[in-house]
Amino acid sequence: MEIPMLTEEEWAQMSPHLTGAIEQIKRYREENNSSLAEANSKGFGREALRVYAELTGFQETNANALFHHRLSLYGPPCRSCGKPLRTPIASYCPMCGTERVAIDSTNEEPYGGPANGDA
Numbered sequence: 001m002e003i004p005m006l007t008e009e010e011w012a013q014m015s016p017h018l019t020g021a022i023e024q025i026k027r028y029r030e031e032n033n034s035s036l037a038e039a040n041s042k043g044f045g046r047e048a049l050r051v052y053a054e055l056t057g058f059q060e061t062n063a064n065a066l067f068h069h070r071l072s073l074y075g076p077p078c079r080s081c082g083k084p085l086r087t088p089i090a091s092y093c094p095m096c097g098t099e100r101v102a103i104d105s106t107n108e109e110p111y112g113g114p115a116n117g118d119a
């Protein structure tokens with residue numbers, strides 16, 4: 001199943017709702033001493049899910065999953081299979097193993113070296 005990823009612009013529209021929902025869930029759990037699963041079942045995050053569905057046409061049902069639907073969390077698409085690389089600094093494709101080619105000509109080093117350990 002393909003999960004649509006949000007661009008930074010779309011993320012900026014959706015994330016305030018998501019942040020608000022997380023606050024509501026936190027408060028609900030504190031006030032009711034409830035489990036996370038119970039708090040999640042109360043429908044917090046509906047607004048974030050609605051905005052996400054509006055932007056992408058995809059009906060996500062788990063607000064927490066929205067945190068992962070952000071394009072900038074991933075690298076550019078693989079030049080061989082087109083799947084997004086796992087992280088912005090990934091050095092090869094997790095799906096087909098194709099090595100990433102640096103597009104940035106100012107960087108002669110291959111991506112993912114130890115120098116990037118802090119990123």
Ligand SMILES: [Zn+2]
Pocket residue numbers: 078079080081082083093094095096097098
């Ligand atoms: Zn690939």
